[in-house]
Amino acid sequence: MTLLAIRDLYLHYRSGDRVVHAVDGVSLTIENKGEAVGIVGESGSGKTSMATALMRMLPRNVARFDGSILLDGQELTILSDDDFRRQIRWKKIAMVFQGSMSILNPVLRIGFQVAEPLLAGGEVSKREALQRAESLLERVGLPAGIAQRYPHELSGGQKQRVVIATALIMNPDLLILDEPTSALDVSVQAQIMNLLKDLKEDPGISMIFITHDIGLASDLCDHIAVAYAGQHAEFGSAERVLLDPHHPYTNLLLRSLPRLHETEPPQAMPGQPPDLTRPPAGCRFHPRCPWAFEVCFSEAPPEYPMADGGHARCFLNDAAVSGDRFQAHLRHWAESRV
Numbered sequence: 001m002t003l004l005a006i007r008d009l010y011l012h013y014r015s016g017d018r019v020v021h022a023v024d025g026v027s028l029t030i031e032n033k034g035e036a037v038g039i040v041g042e043s044g045s046g047k048t049s050m051a052t053a054l055m056r057m058l059p060r061n062v063a064r065f066d067g068s069i070l071l072d073g074q075e076l077t078i079l080s081d082d083d084f085r086r087q088i089r090w091k092k093i094a095m096v097f098q099g100s101m102s103i104l105n106p107v108l109r110i111g112f113q114v115a116e117p118l119l120a121g122g123e124v125s126k127r128e129a130l131q132r133a134e135s136l137l138e139r140v141g142l143p144a145g146i147a148q149r150y151p152h153e154l155s156g157g158q159k160q161r162v163v164i165a166t167a168l169i170m171n172p173d174l175l176i177l178d179e180p181t182s183a184l185d186v187s188v189q190a191q192i193m194n195l196l197k198d199l200k201e202d203p204g205i206s207m208i209f210i211t212h213d214i215g216l217a218s219d220l221c222d223h224i225a226v227a228y229a230g231q232h233a234e235f236g237s238a239e240r241v242l243l244d245p246h247h248p249y250t251n252l253l254l255r256s257l258p259r260l261h262e263t264e265p266p267q268a269m270p271g272q273p274p275d276l277t278r279p280p281a282g283c284r285f286h287p288r289c290p291w292a293f294e295v296c297f298s299e300a301p302p303e304y305p306m307a308d309g310g311h312a313r314c315f316l317n318d319a320a321v322s323g324d325r326f327q328a329h330l331r332h333w334a335e336s337r338v
């Protein structure tokens, strides 16, 4: 059975007399246990908002929150807040928050902090909870005895491992990681990525991995969603999205990466992300898209299905749109893709 199926998810915030369209009709699927989906995109594209919607940890100024979230066949959006907290949050879906290394409590020992969610549940004894915390700390690659230490005695990479262990304490099926390596140096980043790969294999945790870095996502993830202005411009198998992108934004993101054996320099992404209180009419990417044509200015492209089960929100994938100008655009697009 499909582990996670998100359909048409919306999360809007009130901001003064405006509405921020942070998540605006997002769909995403994780088919199997142990599969990872990467969400990549520029700052402000709604990545964290989608994650907090899945955890139902919403701020007070929510203007709209709806859609369908099926986890193992169970519709989560119809659960009351109490049932969601009792059955789902931390137990089935857990999250490593953006910047969460810095919110470890400085006056509590590491073992206690990792065990705390279990202790709060009141279902196991203190001894059992601390034992489970210790074995998890070992599982995430930390040395024996770390449970007795305090956060200031740990390096950045060790703190990130502690935060990951804390998220795993209730044995969740799905772990959301929001920029888990962005504050770490490259070698520690690589160690954390290896740990995440291990956890995918054993115990087979499924992951949503949020990052600005499409290279990191490609290292870990089986599927990639490319977030743009509150929507997913493209979603599909990592291989297909990286080697055969079907959305101009993905194409430009890939062209902006430096490559070792490339003679041409990387190309900067043109323009700026839009203001999500007033997303552009038509295709949201049209003000920055070198391939935009008439229909893009007035109509919003739907999610065109791709052969790999993914989709791309771009009219260039519409076999029904025809005409010479469109064909010329298609040729230009085909020639300039990565």
Ligand SMILES: Nc1ncnc2c1ncn2[C@@H]1O[C@H](COP(=O)(O)OP(=O)(O)OP(=O)(O)O)[C@@H](O)[C@H]1O
Pocket (backbone or CB within 6 Å): 013, 014, 015, 020, 022, 041, 042, 043, 044, 045, 046, 047, 048, 049, 050, 059, 061, 098, 276
């Ligand atoms: N509580 C809130 N109230 C109003 N607007 C918000 C709130 N939280 C986020 N936003 C806005 O929603 C949009 C999406 O923000 P979000 O944090 O989800 O983006 P992101 O892709 O995670 O960005 P980053 O890569 O910088 O972490 C942004 O325009 C942001 O300013």
Ligand code: SF4
Pocket (backbone or CB within 6 Å): 247, 248, 249, 283, 284, 285, 286, 289, 290, 291, 292, 293, 296, 301, 313, 314, 315, 316
């Ligand atoms: S729909 Fe049009 S503007 Fe949008 S990405 Fe495709 S070509 Fe560019």
Ligand SMILES: [Mg+2]
Pocket (backbone or CB within 6 Å): 047, 048, 049, 098, 178
């Ligand atoms: Mg974020």
